[in-house]
Amino acid sequence: MQAIVMTETGGPEVLVAREADRPRPGAGQVLVRAEAIPVLFPETKVRSGEFPFPAPLPAVFGFQAAGIVAELGDGVDPSLRGARVVASTSSFGAYAEYVAAEADSVTVIPDGLSTEQAAAALMPGSVTLALLDAARVGPGETVLVEAAATGIGSYLTRLCAAAGARVIGTAGGPEKARLAREHGAHAVIDHTAPDWTDQLTASLAGATIDVVFDSLGGDSLTPLLDVITPLRGRILSYGWLTGAPAQLTATDLILRGLTLTGCAGTAWLAEVAAQRPAALAAVADGRLVPVVDTVFPLAEAAEAHRRLEDRRALGAVLLRP
Structure with a gap:
């Protein structure tokens, strides 16, 4: 699968498109086929080294991805198979075509809400x-x-x-x-x-x-x-x-x-996580209106980071595998 690997801390150029092994969901996990990946401002701080990266480098970057649950690990509710969700990874691995995440970290996307809207809204809405x-x-x-x-x-x-x-x-x-x-x-x-x-x-x-x-x-x-x-x-x-x-x-x-x-x-992060379903519900009922500024191909993750850091974005920046 295609993924974006952070090779070291530094400028956007340290985010490199590479082929990577498709992850397998472990017990209590789901595998999500990503359709929209939000580029989050705190991620630019992690990439630059201002915030610590939670794994040895190089590693697949990214902390959230929205898409369809393709596989289930042992012990996961069967009703999640095929569901549209936003997955929040426990550490990293979201800038990829397939993303493994804990089942209790996923937020089901309400009917009537597009996957892109959900990806754009989950983090800012829950905060x-x-x-x-x-x-x-x-x-x-x-x-x-x-x-x-x-x-x-x-x-x-x-x-x-x-x-x-x-x-x-x-x-x-x-x-x-x-x-x-x-x-x-x-x-x-x-x-x-x-x-x-x-x-x-x-x-x-x-x-x-x-x-x-x-x-x-x-x-x-x-x-x-x-x-x-x-x-x-x-x-x-x-x-x-x-x-x-x-x-x-x-x-x-x-x-x-x-x-x-x-x-x-x-x-504080636990308080934010608890608000994720309410955030998507607020978008679905019109109280929050997500705005998508730019959708980049996954391979252009470095350019997406530049757009955020240069303060040119007038809405969410997404990656599309």
Whole structure:
């Protein structure tokens, strides 16, 4: 079968198309014939070496794939044979024509939802629902969504607006600002502008922010601390597009009565995994609308990574075996 092998850590060029042995499902596993493979932003961090890769190299890369269950290992529910699913691998191996995964890691795709839509939506949708469950956004609250144009940010914008919150989004450039407004943002600030935090303060007109969904990390939160609602302001930090987690101290939070929830680690990933069926259900009923930016042939995985890292994608990037 064709697969994408990560030969070493480094730039996109370390992802190489090779022939590989077709995996066999072990006990409790399924074998999925992949039809759509999402390219996930955290995967670019793993490939670059910023996050550790969970296996010796070289190895088949990738962490999720959507397709049809072709084989079952011992002890697996027979009803899964032939089912359309999104499989989440326990470590790696998803950038391939066939993917072995634990049966309890697969999410069945609802009728009426295409395989591509499911592949595009599962990760951002499940993270979004876990974030909203932790944040408890209420009607009338003011919410700041960083990177509100695509992926998790776009879903947060849509669902917070639907919950009756006033949503202020940040986005990089006019095209992404337009998308953030289409997703329901009431105001959009360009976070690439040097004075973006001053623009944000002006747009608040004396009001404060109740919830911040932080995907930028670094020092982006520091100038916002005094415009977050004292005593009940909540910060949920789930990404670091700037290259580092949020640089805040306990003193920064305690003196203002703020809380910061770090959305990372094993327990957090378990919360996200539990939201996978609900995420696809939200797409099926129209509450979430996945947008596919580009579908690359599997052999062009390196180019797909470049598109994500260059911030050119205005939606999900998929690979097609």
